[in-house]
Amino acid sequence: MAMHRDAEGRVIFEDWPDFTPNLTPREIFQSGSFGGSYWRPIRSSVVGKELSGQHLEFEDWWEGIPDSLLTSGVYDKSVNRYGVKSGSSLEMWESKGWIRSEDPYGWVQWYCRFFSGRRGPDDERQVKRWKAFAGERGRFRSQLIKKIIAREARFDDGSVSPVIRQSLQHWGYRLIESDFEQASLRLWEKSF
DSSP: OOEEEOTTSOEEETTOTTOOOSSOHHHHHHTOOGGGOTTSOEEETTTTEEEOOGGGGGGGGGTTOOGGGTTOSSOOGGGSTTSSOOSOOHHHHHHTTOOOTTSTTOHHHHHHHHHTTOOOTTHHHHHHHHHHHHSTTOHHHHHHHHHHHHHTOOTTOTTSOHHHHHHHHHTTOOOOHHHHHHHHHHHHHHTO
16 A cells, blocks of 8 residues: 655555554654563463464564564563553453454554555554544643643653653654644634
């Protein structure tokens, strides 16, 4: 499937133009995410078996990225970009019914496969989840912007809500200045 990056780094998928993460799967992990443990061996209750080596499907993407950022058996918040713990356990995600059998590791596994060109029946649900979380009016992006405004800080000040920033990174998004300015203007206009 055709995709490109726009001038501000957003990934534009021609078949899903309203899905605009700005981190590639490689960038998510290279930046330090999931305490280094996303691709660890797991016991999936969704598919009913042990899984490991799932990241090797995208082996070329991980060249130069140490295993400590990919397959660690222990969550280590110090490897995360913002140095904080963020996210919930796989067991919690499975218990909520948010994990589907085609992507037993969850949203990022789906994103890796979507990014590499796979399209499937779960795409609409996953894009909708991303938009609700990290999209233009997504709750976590909006919360972060409001906190930055309240602190009168710069859009890229990592000391403002590092947990939300880490969570957004897990969803393939890092706040950029133009998104901050656009949302700030929208909030300002709403105040009248």
